[in-house]
Amino acid sequence: TVVAVHHDLQTVADYFDDVALVNLRVFGVGPVAETMTPERLRQTYGGRLGALETIAKSATGAAS
Numbered sequence: 001t002v003v004a005v006h007h008d009l010q011t012v013a014d015y016f017d018d019v020a021l022v023n024l025r026v027f028g029v030g031p032v033a034e035t036m037t038p039e040r041l042r043q044t045y046g047g048r049l050g051a052l053e054t055i056a057k058s059a060t061g062a063a064s
Contacts, residue, residue, distance in 0.1 A: 004016070009036070009041075009055045010055055010058055012032055012036065013032045013033070013036075013058070016032060017031060017032065018030060018031055018032065018035075019031075019032050019035050019036060020035075021035060021036070021040055021041070021043075021044040022044075023044045023045060023046075027040055027043050027044040028040045028043075028044070036055070041055060
């Protein structure tokens with residue numbers, strides 16, 4: 001098992017199969033496509049990122 005800290009949300013799916021969304025507490029753990037949803041990203045980051053929808057679509061492979 002390897003644990004890595006990676007802050008570039010747009011490239012998570014390029015490097016990892018699984019992800020943990022953590023911001024003072026754990027908001028989600030599991031496969032990137034199932035975990036990096038718009039809702040979980042909003043919960044994790046308090047909806048403060050304007051690019052959350054784009055990041056989630058990229059991570060889950062959803063169409064733009």
